[in-house]
Amino acid sequence: xxxxxxxxxxxxxxxxxxxxxxxxxxxxxxxxxxxxxxxxxxxxxxxxxxxxxxxxxxxxxxxxxxxxxxxxxxxxxxxxxxxxxxxxxxxxxxxxxxxxxxxxxxxxxxxxxxxxxxxxxxxxxxxxxxxxxxxxxxxxxxxxxxxxxxxxxxxxxxxxxxxxxxxxxxxxxxxxxxxxxxxxxxxxxxxxxxxxxxxxxxxxxxxxxxxxxxxxxxxxxxxxxxxxxxxxxxxxxxxxxxxxxxxxxxxxxxxxxxxxxxxxxxxxxxxxxxxxxxxxxxxxxxxxxxxxxxxxxxxxxxxxxxxxxxxxxxxxxxxxxxxxxxxxxxxxxxxxxxxxxxxxxxxxxxxxxxxxxxxxxxxxxxxxxxxxxxxxxxxxxxxxxxxxxxxxxxxxxxxxxxxxxxxxxxxxxxxxxxxxxxxxxxxxxxxxxxxxxxxxxxxxxxxxxxxxxxxxxxxxxxxxxxxxxxxxxxxxxxxxxxxxxxxxxxxxxxxxxxxxxxxxxxxxxxxxxxxxxxxxxxxxxxxxx
Numbered sequence: 001x002x003x004x005x006x007x008x009x010x011x012x013x014x015x016x017x018x019x020x021x022x023x024x025x026x027x028x029x030x031x032x033x034x035x036x037x038x039x040x041x042x043x044x045x046x047x048x049x050x051x052x053x054x055x056x057x058x059x060x061x062x063x064x065x066x067x068x069x070x071x072x073x074x075x076x077x078x079x080x081x082x083x084x085x086x087x088x089x090x091x092x093x094x095x096x097x098x099x100x101x102x103x104x105x106x107x108x109x110x111x112x113x114x115x116x117x118x119x120x121x122x123x124x125x126x127x128x129x130x131x132x133x134x135x136x137x138x139x140x141x142x143x144x145x146x147x148x149x150x151x152x153x154x155x156x157x158x159x160x161x162x163x164x165x166x167x168x169x170x171x172x173x174x175x176x177x178x179x180x181x182x183x184x185x186x187x188x189x190x191x192x193x194x195x196x197x198x199x200x201x202x203x204x205x206x207x208x209x210x211x212x213x214x215x216x217x218x219x220x221x222x223x224x225x226x227x228x229x230x231x232x233x234x235x236x237x238x239x240x241x242x243x244x245x246x247x248x249x250x251x252x253x254x255x256x257x258x259x260x261x262x263x264x265x266x267x268x269x270x271x272x273x274x275x276x277x278x279x280x281x282x283x284x285x286x287x288x289x290x291x292x293x294x295x296x297x298x299x300x301x302x303x304x305x306x307x308x309x310x311x312x313x314x315x316x317x318x319x320x321x322x323x324x325x326x327x328x329x330x331x332x333x334x335x336x337x338x339x340x341x342x343x344x345x346x347x348x349x350x351x352x353x354x355x356x357x358x359x360x361x362x363x364x365x366x367x368x369x370x371x372x373x374x375x376x377x378x379x380x381x382x383x384x385x386x387x388x389x390x391x392x393x394x395x396x397x398x399x400x401x402x403x404x405x406x407x408x409x410x411x412x413x414x415x416x417x418x419x420x421x422x423x424x425x426x427x428x429x430x431x432x433x434x435x436x437x438x439x440x441x442x443x444x445x446x447x448x449x450x451x452x453x454x455x456x457x458x459x460x461x462x463x464x465x466x467x468x469x470x471x472x473x474x475x476x477x478x479x480x481x482x483x484x485x486x487x488x489x490x491x492x493x494x495x496x497x498x499x500x501x502x503x504x505x506x507x508x509x510x511x512x513x514x515x516x517x518x519x520x521x522x523x524x525x526x527x528x529x
Contacts, residue, residue: 077465080457085448086162086260099154099336099403106143108335113141113217123283137180137281139215146170147218150266151331156406158262159413171268174220174326175471179272181213182282185221208303208315209244210278210287212326222272223249223418224315225323229477232423244418247475249325252392252417254466254475255484258459260448261384263414266328269472275299275320290314323472325418337404338413344373344382345433346398357433364438372408379434380442380509381412386434387445391459391487392420395428424479427487432494439498442511449492459484 080086095101116139142148149166153159160167210222226243246269253267272278279291279299291301292314300316315322330336344367345357357363373379382400389397396419400412435441452459460481467475498507 075465076457076461080258080451080462081162083451083457085444085451088444093155097156098152099156099405100152100331102152105148105151105331105335108332109141109148109217112332116217137178137215139180139217142216145216145218146173147214147216147328150328154331154336154403156410158411159265160262162260162262167266170218170266170328171469173214173216173218174266174268174328175270177214177216177218179212179277180215180281182222182278182287183211183213183284184287185209185211208301211329212272212277219329220326221329222270223325223327224272226315229474232425243422245421246323246325246418247472248392248394248420248422249327249418250470250472250475251463251467251480252388252394252414252420253327254463254470255391256388256414258452258462258466259388259445261388261411261414263411264417265330265413265415268326269470269475270324270326271321271471272324273320274301274317274322330413338401339404340399340401342399343397344370345386347395357437358430361437364434368438376408377511378408379438380440380511383434383438383440384442384445385412385414386432387441387449387491388414389420390428390431390491391484392417393422393424393426393428393431393483394420395431421476421480424477424483427483427490429490432491435491436494436498439502439507440509441495441498441507443508444511446495446508449488453485453488453492459488 074082091097120139146166146169150160150164150170153161153164153166155161208224212220212222214220223244223246225246227245229247249267250269253264256262256264274291278301279288282288287301290303291299294300294314294316296316296319298316298319300314302314330338346355348355348358367373368379373382385397385400389395394417396416401415402410402412429436451457452462463476463484464481467473495507
């Protein structure tokens with residue numbers, strides 16, 4: 001009898017141990033690691049306990065609003081973009097919601113191609129008479145080219161849609177397609193080789209960039225490498241004389257896409273042969289004139305400007321290959337006009353000056369009364385831009401641009417991001433002044449920031465994975481990637497302080513985003529698990 005009791009006790013102990021080991025323990029581990037995060041309204045709060053209540057997009061049910069999909073495998077980026085917050089629909093696009101119409105764009109570029117072909121014939125004839133060798137490439141205008149599709153995809157709401165297949169193809173084309181022409185950019189041409197020495201801020205000639213044309217007539221802005229990945233901005237540098245970093249342009253595009261702003265034109269890294277792909281294809285004598293061979297037998301060139309017409313400011317290949325960023329050009333101003341508007345939170349560009357917003361904590365109250373910030377989304381878009389710049393560390397946002405067709409409700413273009421990612425150990429909190437002074441944020445922006453603060457979708461992990469596809473990877477060093485997580489937490493803490501002071505209704509602003517499909521409930525996720 002006693003033996004039977006011992007046997008029964010041993011059997012029950014074994015069953016209990018099996019339950020603990022195979023059922024209860026894995027669940028406890030998963031809760032600790034965040035794998036089974038339901039991310040419903042009770043869980044998707046700001047990363048510090050308490051504080052901000054989770055806002056809901058107005059068309060979602062409260063029981064299943066923000067369920068993170070962990071089933072189905074795939075990369076972290078794929079799971080992020082499958083999240084309901086990244087699977088939303090904009091209002092249906094009519095002709096007035098699109099920047100350009102196909103027929104209009106094709107007519108415009110066919111005329112430009114005809115002018116190019118006539119120009120090339122005259123140039124080739126003149127070169128032959130002068131016994132000058134000209135590198136000729138086969139050039140064809142393809143109506144289905146990725147850059148044309150990118151231009152046609154620009155709408156009132158973003159530069160490209162979330163599922164735009166033209167963008168990854170454009171990145172590939174910019175990274176590999178043959179270059180048929182090189183020239184100075186328009187703003188550098190405007191300098192005409194001179195600079196005003198009385199100015200504190202160096203004009204654009206201080207940072208050499210070139211306009212490169214591809215064999216399918218795509219056009220990209222090339223910014224050459226000026227700093228190594230591990231180099232940081234010297235402590236004594238003012239932000240307005242900092243170097244422009246090619247890898248910052250690349251990383252900014254990927255960050256903008258992860259944040260779902262889609263306001264940075266596509267940017268890809270490329271290793272350019274400055275002899276074969278710049279010097280030998282340019283038709284600009286001013287550009288030819290600034291090439292030289294260094295004592296180390298490397299091919300170098302510099303900008304045509306008094307400040308930097310010296311060999312110590314040059315960029316050099318190794319011996320001919322030079323890293324750089326390739327930023328896709330937007331449609332020409334003659335067909336899609338843009339205006340440049342001073343940033344209300346512009347910094348002083350002198351050594352001693354200080355702007356009002358730096359000393360007046362109520363500065364935003366004044367801005368809210370001024371056109372175009374007194375209605376619509378313009379001020380909220382400025383705050384989006386400040387969040388983006390804070391994450392990159394870019395202090396040089398003195399202007400922003402908008403397409404005139406879309407008026408006051410159009411999005412802001414996040415252009416010229418090369419002064420970001422200069423200091424990974426320093427977080428410049430003044431960049432967040434629009435957010436902290438106005439205490440406003442879009443609901444959709446806040447929710448995406450919350451998602452990117454979760455362990456499964458950690459911002460640094462998303463960036464690391466996204467940047468792995470660039471030809472120049474690693475684009476950012478690990479300290480810069482980790483700085484993104486730290487800065488994201490500071491943004492969320494700033495929002496939480498605003499909510500505690502003013503209330504959620506005053507701080508979090510509802511926008512038009514709408515889910516395209518019903519998110520999974522917790523029960524449905526358990527069934528598929």
